[in-house]
Amino acid sequence: MTTSSASGDRKGLLIDFTLCIGCEACMQGCREANDLEVPPPGAPPPEALNAENYTIVLPHEVNGETVYVRHLCMHCAEPACVSACPVAALTKRDDGAVVYDGDLCFGCRYCMIACPFHVPRYTWSKAVPVVRKCILCYHRLDEDREPACAAACPTGATRFGPRDLLLRIARERIRTQPERYTDHIYGEHEAGGTDVLMLAPAKFAALGHDAQVPHRALPELTWFVQKRIPWVIVTGSVLLGGIHWVVHRRMQLAKEGADDPATGGASGAHSGEGS
Ligand code: SF4
Ligand code: SF4
Ligand code: SF4
Incomplete structure (x- = not known):
């Protein structure tokens, strides 16, 4: 893993809301590919990203028509979450995926504050809390497979490919069908691309x-802000956050061990979830 590379190496998703039918196959595919909880039958769909939903599809009424709108991590070219993390638990891979290592994370949650798209979520209730967000299915990319949401989409509304190609496709769609699209490719320039x-x-x-x-x-802005905070305050906050996280983790593990007769009082939990 490295910091950002030339755009030509990077892959991503093109999500065309005009093609989306709101079937939520992308959400289901994401859950299966990432071992996320499946909601019980009849449960209302999530209204916001959460630790068990790396992506959501929300309906919006526009001029009497329903437009289905996906939300997920944008996989920024220069991610603020990566630059804000003091221990490099978040990294940007050469292929574009912004990924997370739960073994390195100590729970300061600076990434959640830094993200301009308000994406990362935290598993507050877990024995070993971790940050959760879309990881561009990097485990599938490593096997030359496309992300599960793109593979599951029945209409081509979610398409995977090299960013440069996706950008050309998006520009061509706007050029040839101006009546169909607003003249804006979201993510072309936002947060530096x-x-x-x-x-x-719309x-x-x-x-x-x-x-x-x-x-x-x-990251430029993150650095600008951090530069103006005395380092002793930052260090103190990080240390306090780390101590709180470790104490909380130990208490949870102890409680689980006490509650679980199979362990005979010893903790059976494991660490490193979500990497
Ligand atoms: S800053 Fe936010 S949107 Fe960008 S890569 Fe990080 S979590 Fe995703
Ligand atoms: S790229 Fe993978 S992790 Fe991200 S929303 Fe799609 S299926 Fe989920
Ligand atoms: S699978 Fe495709 S069509 Fe269905 S909700 Fe997701 S993006 Fe829309």
Whole structure:
């Protein structure tokens, strides 16, 4: 894993809301590929990203039509979450995926504050809390397989490929069908450019996507802010956050061990979830 590479090496997703039928096959495919909890039958669909839903599809009414809108990690070219993490638990791979290592994370949650798209979630209730977000199915990329959401999509609304190619496709769709699309490829410039790109029939602000995300890479801004915070405060916050996390983790493990007769009082939990 490395920091960001030339755009030509990077892959991503093109999500075209005009093709989405709201079937949620992408959500289901994501759950299966990433061992996420399956909701019980009849459960209402999630209204926001959460630790068990790396992606969601939300309906919006626009001019009497329903537009289905996906949300997920945008896999920024220069991710603010990566630059904010003091222990490199988040990294940007050459293929574009921004991935997470739960063994390195100590729970400061700076990534959650830094993300301009408000994506990372935290498993507060778990014995070993971790950060959760879309990881571009990097385990599938390593096997030359496309992300599960792209593989599951029955309409081509979610498409996987090299970012440069996806960008050309998106521009061509807007050029040849201007009546179908708003003239904006979300992710082309937001946060300095992202490897997830989106097309829509209406302005993104009307569809629940933040239109105010700056067009410059956010790590610059993160560094700007951090530079102005005395390092002793940052270090103290990190240490306190780490101590709190370790104490919470030990208490949870002890409680689980006490509750579980099979362990005879010893903890049976394991670490490293979510890497
Ligand atoms: S969208 Fe947020 S979590 Fe995803 S790579 Fe960008 S900064 Fe990180
Ligand atoms: S790329 Fe993989 S992890 Fe991300 S939303 Fe799609 S299926 Fe889920
Ligand atoms: S699988 Fe495709 S068509 Fe179905 S909800 Fe997801 S993006 Fe839309």
